[in-house]
Amino acid sequence: MTARRKPFAAAVTGLGLVTAAGVGTKATWHSLTHDTVPGGVSHQDELADLPCDFMYTATDLDTTELLGVATQRLMDRFSQLAVIAAREAVGDAGLDPETWDRSRVAVVIGSAHGGLPFYDQQYAAMTGRGARRVSPKLAPLTVINSAASSVCMDLGAQGPSLGVATACSSGTVAVGTARQLLHAGVCDIAIAGGAESVLSRLLIASACQMKAVSTRRDDPATACRPFDVDRDGFVVGEGAGLLVLERPEDARARRAPIRAQIAGYGASSDAYGAVAPDPDGKGIEQALRTAMADADVQGRDVGHVNAHGTSTVVNDHIEAMMLQRVLGDHPLVTSTKAMTGHTLGAAGGIETVLTVLALEQQLVPPTANLTVPDPRIPIEVVRAEPRQAAFDCAVKTSLGFGGHNAALVLTRT
Template sequence: MRQPDIAITGLGLVTPAGHTAEANWATLCRGRSVADADPLLAGLPVDFSCRIADFDAEAQLGRLAQRLDPFTQFALVAARHAVVDAGLEARSWRGERVGVVLGVGSTSMSTYETLFSHLHAGNPERVSPLALPRSLPNMAAGEVALDLGAQGPNFTVSTACASGATAIGVARDLLRSGVCDIVLTGGAEGARTRISAACFARMQALSRRRDQPALASRPFDTARDGFVLGEGAAVLVLERLSGARARRAPVQALLRGYGASADAHHPISPHPEGRGVLQAIAAALEDGGCRPNDIGHINAHGTSTPRNDALEAAALRRVFGDRTPPVTAPKGVIGHSLGAAGAIEAAYTVLALRHQKVPPVANFQNQDTDHEIDIVAGEPRAVSADAALSFSFGFGGQNAVLLLTSP
């Protein structure tokens, strides 16, 4: 039985590159990192990040913002934008047929930092009664449902840095099964916290270029030395193509394939031969009925860490041979938003298909000669591409690959 085609009809983005899809695309195409010194991280070994600028939660959400942690604020604003972009009117839909599936990589570290400081100071009475409901990972999806009247299946998935992409794949399955008519899906993360920065620094996962933060994130470059913390959210509106056409919705792209796998190798290190990555790529291609030579460009996971980038490039060579499709890696511009990254980059892949351009990788100059791939650098590259892959990988050996095509 042929599975129904799944349409992407709306995008909402709140990232260090901007608060709208248009602003994100413009920043991405400039190919310059937005990393800068971060007062929140002052005094730590790594004291810079990619921040969301000019985000006034109270102006956007009113008093509601006071009960929400940043990751949920980002998700809620992105969801509202996505619904408008899809030409939908929240609460006028059949709410029981609208689902919400969001990816969140971790609980709200910023809230827990504050709570633990109160407890260590012997002041348990200062622990807010709202602390738990505002910081639970599922509240990103829960608050979106509350705000928009989405009464269908509602949950959060967590596969570390693959969470946003995994959520999109799961949302696709809800539509294929007929459980939902519309699913709001994506990811959200408030990764800029002192404890996150300290932990990742101790793991030697973060770039140490404190004197030149704008040059720190450099995916696939030979001088890469780690990633830069980011934050943000992306929400995509998914519908069956038949339903989208029936309501004359603006179909922006199709979600044709999804592949997921586990390395089953190590808690934080990817499999040295990229077996899980290769498995997820193959699954996405098979699911979408595509061959490697059908793919017009790749949105790489590209964290700017020495090991991840090398293994990812080697996997690309295994699948595509000497002539890989043009490769971009948005984390060079916006840093690594952890659980939100896969959703943000899926949205970027939709924009690339729409504009028929591949944005450049920030700070890229030279690559490892033993697994060279076609990195887009310097300026956007015009392409004629009907299909693209977006990669997301995470701790625990989590791998998720999305296959997106033009409508």
């Protein structure tokens, strides 16, 4: 018999965000709880001939101002977003990179596609002007781990660093992995989450062919509508969401406010298909039940779920049925993708930050654009207005292409 191990909770001491809803944690949260439509809607000229010609982007972001020209040139955009979010998170945690033990700082960042737009640019350069026009920076700027390495170089972190690639669950897996590193004692501080920026004609064309994205070109601001009866796909977004994690005793020793705790983590594989999730939701159910057992909580303890909620017909129904089966119909569920877009590998990081804020504020942001709830969905999805509520435990779920599932259980301190 395997002995039951004592639950371990990682303290969240810092948060950082860059999203289409706002640059910075405060701006994003204000938008999600006060605005009704996303502010970062942008039509893209290179997508003009596709059924979907729009994305949700961080239009308020000036990377040159924040990073400087020289630093900016050393990174693809997804790494730039990661560095900006990491700086905010570390500052929010009250940490000074000049004084911390560099060898004990880990960085774990997930991304589904890495520097795909730069691949597009370099392929165009090669086919249009020859192989000599291809940048020697192609490999180091575009690999999945370049966001983690960029953050390490920017902050001087010299502990373990990992690039996580599990499709749209990458950010969630990164947070869970960072918690495991802390528990194993291989680091004292972990910066974890996800980053993504995929303005790629090739990728969007493929998503259109897959019928995964919304084609509401005439009204892109309301195109992403999770759990709505009229939903027709997601809108691709860009962003980064990073958290600073520490052992609770270390955070208390330096008198750092603990904003929430990552109390449980679970992951699983559907072993079903390359795109569609298991139709019965068995994989994500396994991940969620594993996370709940890890945190030693029951379904009745969970008051809020930040769902994967992509706004696709298949995902939303499968996920909702699974949530009702595992948690019942009492948790307040939301999908924040209607405001941020589906940020793919960054989604889990961004949405974990938002779940921390919901716990901290005791406020659940609404699911924007949800006008007529799908009658087949048996859960309480918050819509129209943010909902004030008292809850000590929340859940974040993520599903990724290829059947990569992940779930986190977060608790108040």
